Amino acid sequence: MSYLISLNPATGEPVGEVPTTPLEAIPAMVCAAHDAQIEWSHLSVEERGRCLLQAAGALEQEAQALGELLSQEMGKPLRKGIGEVRFCAASIPPRVKQALAALQPRLSADEDTESTLYYDPLGVCAVISPWNYPMSMPQWMLLPALLGGNAVLFKPSEETPLTGQAYADLLNRFLPRNVLQVVQGTEQQGRALVEADINMVAFTGSREAGKDIMARAASGLKRLMMELGGKDPLLVLDDADLDAAAEFACANSFENSGQACVSTERVYVDRQVSICFEQRVARLASAYRLGPWHDEQARLGPMIHQRQRQHVLDQIAAALAAGARRIYGDDDHPERYVKPTILADCTPDMAIMREETFGPVMCIQAYDGLDEALRLANGTQFGLGAVVFGEDEEQAWQVARHLDAGMIGVNKSCFGTVECPWVGARQSGYGYHGSVEGFHQFCQLRVISKGRDG
Template sequence: MEHSLSHVFAAQQERQHALRMTNAKERIAKLRRLKQAIAQYEDRLFEALQEDLRKNKQEAALTEVYFIYSEIDHAINKLESWMAKKRKAFTLTSFLSSNWIQYEPLGNALIIAPWNYPFQLSMSPLVSAIAAGCTAILKPSEYSPRTAAMMQRLIRETFPKEEVDCFLGEKEVAIELLKLPFHKIFFTGSPEVGKQVMKAGAEHLANITLELGGKSPVVIGPDADIYEAATKIAWGKLINAGQTCIAPDYLYLPEDAIFAFCQAYQAAINRMFAQADIMYPERYAKIINSRHKNRLEALLLDAQQRNAIILWEGKVNEEDSLPPSLIAGLSPDSKLMQEEIFGPILPIIPYKNLKEVITHIQAKPKPLAMYIFAKNNKFINQLTQACSSGSVCINDVLIQVSNPNLPFGGVNHSGLGSCHGFYGFKAFSHERAMMKQTRFSLSTLIYPPYQGKDRLFNLLKRWM
């Protein structure tokens, strides 16, 4: 079978040796070919994303397709400098030697992508793999089948299978792929599955990047503009119906600002996504499947059974949608406060002082993102210094991911490694230390025998 897993993997194992010899010009040509193919498939991709997630064309363009155009353009513009030698200083023991770092491709790469941004989160690591000179096998999520099928067609029409290929199917396909000795595994998904990927990768000591998730908190300071904060949080929470790994997960709010925030949040939703609290299906994505919707409804029910109060809830007319809601009075043991929500439910936790906010955040696993709305730099600095997260965005949400000059990634429970731009290139590369010794080498002075070299060793103690 031409596209069997074993056949393609063997072909890519062979091809990796030729790809490591490619220069920036050759890799850039492949990136341009990929961009051209995406442009030809653009309308079909929009249709697929509409069918899988009910993303409207504009949202799909901004968060999926145009995002990848930007990634490709950035890589094309910067690749030559990324591949160039990075000169490093010599030391006394390597006096006058030439020292540098050279990035070399890791080799054969496996990319396992999720369903929530199925095109962006498949193509972004693929751009990095191509830029780094790796072969790649892509496994998209089976939960977004139309987009996955479209990507497979695009990839197989654009690249030879010995360089890039795409395999569809249920989780069993991913399990089979993880048995193969890839040099690089790039996984995006939940921490639970990420642990399984890491265990599988350990069998072959693969280099692994895990882009996971977590409960990304939002903290609104006493001096924040509530209207502006509510508008941005509503957008960040409801784009893709909350099915975003860096979506605001829950909110810390000054006690006296709850009513004002609820009013501003509701108004913002009615401006952007709804009318009279009824969500527009052409602006508001669906929940990916009934299983995930049932999970979200169970989270709400669990919270209400623990005496939580729904402060506001929108309305939907579509069976595959879940209305946005604001909920308060949550028990710390409720599932809404223990699990990543990944939906349009926003818990509100009132606070009296910053210390209790910091204590609560520190008690949880480190999140993928943290959002702060405040003007006071002391307030901001206290939070960022005391609480760890993959990224921080101040006075906005989500947009940190759009800057390819910044690394994107989690820490501990929320991920391992970074991606985007140079950091994506680096994720698929080995940072190789290089040294070229001169004919005049001081290192021979430290060879045995050591008698009579006390002064030399005293000097080395000070300057080595």
């Protein structure tokens, strides 16, 4: 039997290991999921919700231990790891409430016909999740799948298998046998899962992996819900509150060491205020201290692995060689880490302005006029999130309406209310989750009609 060995990103030392799921075991797991799904689907939404509400209580009670595991394995500061677990616990009750509303049959009638719309389970769903938020990211996909009456085969990232297993083990205390099973492994197991006899794939990860999943799922015309990569822009208008804009830019560029799908990776600033903005972000960046997960003073942890660290450093070096101006940071990056770095005078031809970075780097380009700002911001194949800062809120709102992204914030992050979906545009998303409409992505809509008397 082979094992996945999980490494602490700050030290390279093993945190633990889990058995790799043999490829030949996956078909039997799928069969077991189909069998378990029948009984699970016979439970009401309320009954399924009660199972998950019990899990929410256990998550809150065990947040300290689970947060320590998450932080050791992924590298983020302990308060962030515990915070992620507690966020998962707190977000289950509103999602259960949302499901109760979303999955009720809906009646429709005209002069001749009465119809009922039912939101039935699809069957078996594969959930394939990333490493950067190794508990909250899978939960966003697992909850609608399970509440919708589906069985799930869950493949956590091979970088964070322990957190994924611990999360699934906790949920399984309250779920019937085989409603939720874990597939551990690399892309080999992921591909086998996509090609198996399942009904849906829910995936969060890179655009390239999403394309591969789409191709492999095509022969079975499987339902897909995919959140893919991003290259989110921030537009700072000439009347923006520069202190607020700079604080947001640093927080959203450096959060999780830049390893976030809606990280701010491009900043476009009106030339009239660009120098003042640069001065502010450089000053704020000095407060971001690096350190391992247990360092209480650390705000940023290590990169997940050396490959990702080198990718970020290569992008920085290429940008500097092409004429970018470094206004914060240097080349003295500690082993396993990347220091917060701010580059100005960036241009669209630089890889760091076109390709996903996923590191603690802020890239600034000055613009002349809103037409140029919108052209630059929309000049990408990505379209997950975007943000606009401007004191004239009506103007900022109109700028936001011209941005080609799925989620756009005005003087705040791109996160919407709890009722809003998490949705990407262009090649950053295929389907969505996190709303009444998002629950329907995990369901088979069925319409039954009869004639009306008289």
